Amino acid sequence: MANPKIDFLYLSENDMIEAGVTDMLGCVDAMEEMFRLLKMGDFRMGGAGNNSHGIMMVFPEESPFPNMPVDGPDRRFMAMPAYLGGQFDMVGMKWYGSNTENKQKELPRSILMLTLNDKDTGAPMAHMSANILSAYRTGAIPGVGARYYSREDSKTVGIVGPGVMSKTAFDSFMTVRPGIKRVQIKGRGKKSMQSFIDYVKGKYPTVSEIVIADDIEGAAKDADILFLGTSSPTGDINEYPYVKEEWIKPGAFICCPAAARFDDDFILNRARNVADYVPLYEAWAEEMPYPAYHTIPIPAVHCMDLIADGRLAKEQLEDLSDVLTGKLPARKNEDEIIVYSVGGLPVEDVAWGTIVYRNALEKGIGTTLNLWDKPYLA
Secondary structure, eight states: OOOOOEEEEEEOHHHHHHTTTTOHHHHHHHHHHHHHHHHHTOEEEBSTTSOBOOEEEOOOSSOSSTTSOOOOTTOEEEEEEEEEOTTTOEEEEEEEEEOGGGGGGTOOSEEEEEEEEOTTTOOEEEEEEOHHHHHHHHHHHHHHHHHHHSOTTOOEEEEESOSHHHHHHHHHHHHHOTTOOEEEEEOSSHHHHHHHHHHHHHHOTTOOEEEEOSSHHHHHTTOSEEEEOOOOOSSOGGGSOBOOGGGSOTTOEEEESSOOBOOHHHHHHTOEEEESOHHHHHHHHHHSOSSGGGTSOOHHHHHHHHHHTTSSOGGGEEEHHHHHTTSSOSOSSTTOOEEEEOOOOHHHHHHHHHHHHHHHHHHTOSEEEEEESSOTTO
16 A cells, blocks of 8 residues: 655764764774675766766856855865665765865864665655764775785874874774774874874773874884875875875885875885775766866876876776775785775765664664655645
8 A cells, every 4th residue: 555655764963973873893894895895886876887976066266146155175065876785775865065164163174964765766764964974984994994904913003184084094993903002193283183182092092102293204104004184285286295105114004085195106116006996086087187186186096197198007006895805815915015095985975874874763763754744746
């Protein structure tokens, strides 16, 4: 019998916390399973090849319309739709607006929401606060990489850019490498560095050394895991945070979810270049003007430019899932240096959002809202 009534669950930020959105081990495990489903092809995202990061709307530098916003740092709106199969079997879309000036209003730079939908009817199933969800899924992707590529005896982490993304990434590093004892931090401001230090001290008493580095070299020196999480203006690659090969410890795992620059000779001849999901970078190469690295400052984007130039062989940019599925070894030798690029995928939000939503249903968390009892225009 037909039932046209549609209710859906609303989850506030506090609801999300109660439903387990900050469970980093669960999130790392969910992201690992998501990557396996990507490799199998049991997913869909936007774009002609179903691999797009999403659809972004930006504003012009100047506008004749007085009410239209103009371009500014991190000023954009973005829709990120996806379907993920397997145990998730869910359609969803993350939607957000971003503006650096939000900080002056004591707001996050980006304000995010995630909607989950019935895969057959399109009816909403949940609408949830997604800032913490997005931060944790973003931090968990470095954790999946560290679980496989970092040395098991890793003791020292270098952090460049101690913001929110670095905090959740550090959570994931501690989750998969609990023997970490030392953190070396390079930041721009005292406030962000102190916030990061307080976070580590309060959450990880086993970390016995916290060092403030004067520069990137100081953060990178002797680091088993190096995390480059600082924002940078795009357009001039010479302004991207630069890591010199001689600063890098043999065997280091370098995680790059933001701007990062290395010498081409190192990338071409000695680094092991890994991407979280290579088809995402191939989609960016098609969507963005060449060279794309000037617009998207992640090392794997530069690898795509080098491939287009005929300087880097396509197989020199590896896909994380090839290690997860056993096609490639996690480490070819103990001294190899892995440069791991993290781009971000809509399926990540759907994966973790689905698990948190199901937790909320099981625990009776959230507010049920009604869309209609019967559609007016049926």
